[in-house]
Amino acid sequence: MSELSFADLGLDPAVLEAVVAVGYEKPSPIQAQSIPLLLNGDNLLGTAQTGTGKTAAFALPLLSRIDHKAKEAQILVLTPTRELAIQVAEAFSTYASKIRGFQVLPIYGGQDFYPQLKALKRGAQVIVGTPGRTLDHLRRGTLKLDTLKSLVLDEADEMLRMGFIDDVEAILAATPANCQRALFSATMPGPIRKVAQTYLSNAVEVKIENQTKTVARTTQYVLPIYAERKLDALTRILEVEPFDATIIFVRTKAETTLLAEKLSARGHSVAPLNGDLNQRQREQTVEDLKRGKKDIVVATDVAARGLDVPRITHVINYDVPYDTEAYIHRIGRTGRAGREGKAILLVTPRERSWLRTLERATNSPMESYQLPSPVDLQKMREEQFEAQLMTFAEDGKQPKAVELLNGIAERNNVDIAVLAGALACWMETAQPGALPLEQPAALPIPSPERRGRDNNDGRRPNRPGGHKPGFKKGPGKGGPRPGGRGKPPAGGKRPPRQTDAKR
Structure with missing residues (x-):
């Protein structure tokens, strides 16, 4: 059937x-x-x-x-x-x-x-x-x-x-x-x-009976972030996480292409994976990920169904999924066959109410993901730049390069260190961001969710077994008491309009 x-x-x-x-x-x-x-x-x-x-x-x-x-x-x-x-x-x-x-x-x-x-x-x-x-x-x-x-x-x-x-x-x-x-x-x-x-x-x-599922070998993290700063957060995660291969999940086919283009412009080896690609293109993308020709795939749920690539060490949920089954499917792309995996969820303030549901579905609490501070990130960038620079110290062309620079320094009567700095600035012009010259700005992180009134319709809940002050008990029986919401107090003007959060 x-x-x-x-x-x-x-x-x-x-x-x-x-x-x-x-x-x-x-x-x-x-x-x-x-x-x-x-x-x-x-x-x-x-x-x-x-x-x-x-x-x-x-x-x-x-x-x-x-x-x-x-x-x-x-x-x-x-x-x-x-x-x-x-x-x-x-x-x-x-x-x-x-x-x-x-x-x-x-x-x-x-x-x-x-x-x-x-x-x-x-x-x-x-x-x-x-x-x-x-x-x-x-x-x-x-x-x-x-x-x-x-x-x-x-x-x-x-x-x-x-x-x-x-x-x-x-x-x-x-x-x-x-x-x-x-x-x-x-x-x-x-x-x-x-x-x-x-x-x-x-x-x-x-x-419908719901089966709680356990994702044993995948550690789950959550990062609260404002929607307009999600790309900045994702860029930093990819910069600090020691991943082998990563799959990033988004909701729409259009977003796979758009996000892949933005990450590619930032120097990542990335490809989109969505339902608009024909079967051969999708197979080629997965093969490139397996062989290391691509390190990142930006995918929709449908396109990535059944994807099993041993290299995938990280799953990043750039967009919160529509349901728990999709979330379980997503993070199941890593931590497979005895391997360890890491799943990171980017969640905007108005999506936070979804977290408890996802934790229940996986029978596993999410840990808070900590982005490095701007100072720590700058230090890490400087260390990475130094390590990359020192790899060229053993390059066979290095002695000839030194001879060339010494000649330029002597003819222009400048210190070799000044010339090295000028060369570095030239490299920064050719490849923006190659040098860690400026400390990164701190990303604004939403404050912890406020409990109580803000989480229940902006007003205090009914008292157990009781009714709202200002209204007679029971549906459709009477209106507000004098001075309550509805009619203005006798002989007076209506008080200034207030939002529920101010009551």
Whole structure:
């Protein structure tokens, strides 16, 4: 029996075209089971670990059912954190890249209301929000759900843990009775199952068992870095790491070529490896890596599937993968057959929430990667330059070169040391960066992630078993107390607008 492909699932042609462009080859188990059910309009209760491909499992079928021409909200996705909201919104944009006029809007706490209000007024078919901010918009009347066709609760157990279950129930109660609903959760505690029983009538249950994997001989490191400084960080890693061969993983085919060109300009022996290359070109690239003609390959997940080159000592995740299976596959390119390996993950501040999931998937914590200080890096560069220079001291042409320089020094009445310095500067002009003349600048590293309010929608979570101050308990029952959010205090002006992070 042949394996199921995305083309077999009945997706909208525009959505399928985007899936092919991303490079997905076959659906994961959660996708294969969920997509047909959601395409059919069924309610769904899914139990699967983060990183099993849940976002595509609900985004692809729901995008296939939207009215592309209508601008009102048709899909609402609730996520526990702003980071996940942004990530899910980006995934929707990717999967809808071939749909003309498509708009997705993330709404979350810690951001001013005004840009969100403008975007909501313009219209978006998909809203991805955190519970607190979504409820705020509902109560202000700036978000209408009467046109909603589908609602998804993503990471429902995390919402429960963070105290947002009351908000979630209030939002669910405000959705149309005929709205399709899907709930995804890594675990199914009692309160979550109760929500499902109340609001997901006749839901079809899909459960995917997750196998925790151990990557025994690969040491994993993580380096927090700002997105705009990733290339600088990568350049320094390649400079200080004693690698034999390295494979660098990126998300897109275009990025493999772009990054390979940038590294080649910095003097590295590098080649791209992506699905646009024909079979012969891909085989030649792998053969060059095996034979030492290339030391670095920049690859996508699909192109590097099954790659086994004994020389690969390092795997660098330049882009964070979309799911845990991809991450395990990536770092499995090193540390094979009893060999030791090293995997380094570059992670931007808004991707940090993904780290715990990756550690659970590999059953191995990541160590913090330390880039050398500018002083140490400069010292290392000077030592490398000295070692390279001394190799030419034994060169057979060296005596003749000395004789030539001595003659130039005598005719121009300059010290030989001055002439050596001039020769070095000439070499620097011909090959910029060849001499360690300037101390490198320090790379700004993001500060440790702030816990508490910044990690839970920019506001304090609900008290266990309680409700938000300023609102009557229960969904849809009354509005704010006098002086609370909503109406201004009697006889007074509305207080200045504040972001959730300032409350």
